[in-house]
Amino acid sequence: MRTELIEAARAVCGEFTLREKWCFAGTVGAALRTRGGAIYTGISIDLGCGLGFCAEVAAIAEMLKNRETRIDTIVAVTPNRILPPCGRCRETMVQLDRANLRTKVIISETQNVLLGDLLPDHWLDGGTI
Ligand SMILES: [Zn+2]
Helix, strand or coil, X not given: CHHHXXXXXXXXXXXXXXXXXXXXXXXXXXXXXXXXXXXXXXXXXXXXXXXXXXXXXXXXXXXXXXXXXXXEEEEEECCCXXXXXXXXXXXXXXXXXXXXXXXXXXXXCCCEEEHHHHCCCCCCCCCCC
């Protein structure tokens, strides 16, 4: 299951230039599996003005379209490596559903951590899971 998720993220990853200068998408790909077993993917967007969003957010938006909020496992990748989620993505996952403090985050080819370990003492509930 872990390999399937990494492969799903790698399948959508691949940077391409948008129509405007200095605007790219797909530099990072992400995949998540919900508690219900569905897999959703997303890609990053990087605009020349500094706006954009992470691949994890795109995958989360796909999940929300299907009215799911509980993430079992998530991973983000470039073609060459696995990336831990940024602080904004960590916070987003918890505020969607505080049970996501138990989300397994794939941070390397061999290692998972719980989202709650990446956000200890969360302000929503004082760190209680
Ligand atoms: Zn992020």
